[in-house]
Amino acid sequence: MTRKIVSVNGVRIGEGFVFIAGPCAVEDEALTLEIAREVRAAGARILRGGAFKPRTSPYSFQGLAEEGLRILQMAGRAAGLPVVTEVMDTRHAALVHEYADMLQLGSRNMHNTPLLRELGRMRKPVLLKRGMSASLEEWLEAAEIVRAGGNEAIVLCERGVRTFETHTKNTLDLGGAVLARERVPYPVIVDPSHATGRSELVGPMSLAAAAAGVDGLMIEVHHRPDRALSDKEQQITPRMFARISAGVRELLGGMAADPALARP
Ligand code: PEP
Numbered sequence: 001m002t003r004k005i006v007s008v009n010g011v012r013i014g015e016g017f018v019f020i021a022g023p024c025a026v027e028d029e030a031l032t033l034e035i036a037r038e039v040r041a042a043g044a045r046i047l048r049g050g051a052f053k054p055r056t057s058p059y060s061f062q063g064l065a066e067e068g069l070r071i072l073q074m075a076g077r078a079a080g081l082p083v084v085t086e087v088m089d090t091r092h093a094a095l096v097h098e099y100a101d102m103l104q105l106g107s108r109n110m111h112n113t114p115l116l117r118e119l120g121r122m123r124k125p126v127l128l129k130r131g132m133s134a135s136l137e138e139w140l141e142a143a144e145i146v147r148a149g150g151n152e153a154i155v156l157c158e159r160g161v162r163t164f165e166t167h168t169k170n171t172l173d174l175g176g177a178v179l180a181r182e183r184v185p186y187p188v189i190v191d192p193s194h195a196t197g198r199s200e201l202v203g204p205m206s207l208a209a210a211a212a213g214v215d216g217l218m219i220e221v222h223h224r225p226d227r228a229l230s231d232k233e234q235q236i237t238p239r240m241f242a243r244i245s246a247g248v249r250e251l252l253g254g255m256a257a258d259p260a261l262a263r264p
């Protein structure tokens, strides 16, 4: 099987190891710009940030919608990073397509066939998150719906699944991520932020995912996680992100130098 490389405005996912980083949600212009510059300096290649937020409660911050898309695009351009953001609804797909370089399909929408089909018709790469209750099979079928629509620029993202365990927000299925990568030619990345819901676990799970051989990581970064409007408990500071990025690079460098440990 020839592995696919997915180009996001020139950033090639599936070749080397790629970091996607940024806030959970775009909150304001100055903060987004500052985070963009700092994560870029720390090795991120793509900026993330939600403008349409799928929140569990209707009373939580729902995102800045088009204003958020505008800010994200501006911050990405200023920092020299392509941007990825979530499309929550087929009715927003064309709008998000105007601003984003990569379209994220969130965990809660992985079974939304009309939305999968819509992204399949589009000509921008898709970041397909695993449904929190989706089997590996169902996740890969969702990717197939996008591909059948004519869009093969797909990156899969493992973000944890629901189990009986409640100490972490979700349970990171690292084995599932590795198996997905064996089953389909698309790059597979891991989101340790949503997978654990705990900032102190983001570093260790990032190293574990890198050692397991996935193609990259998507990490939530915020200057003041305690003041974030969403996902406070799991966001890490730019400083912490820089340390994790350096640690992952060191690990991958060491593995590459040892034939017994080299990634498949
Ligand atoms: C996100 O990445 O912004 C997000 C909401 O993640 P998930 O869909 O995995 O919950």
Ligand code: MN
Pocket: 024, 025, 194, 220, 230, 231
């Ligand atoms: Mn989040």
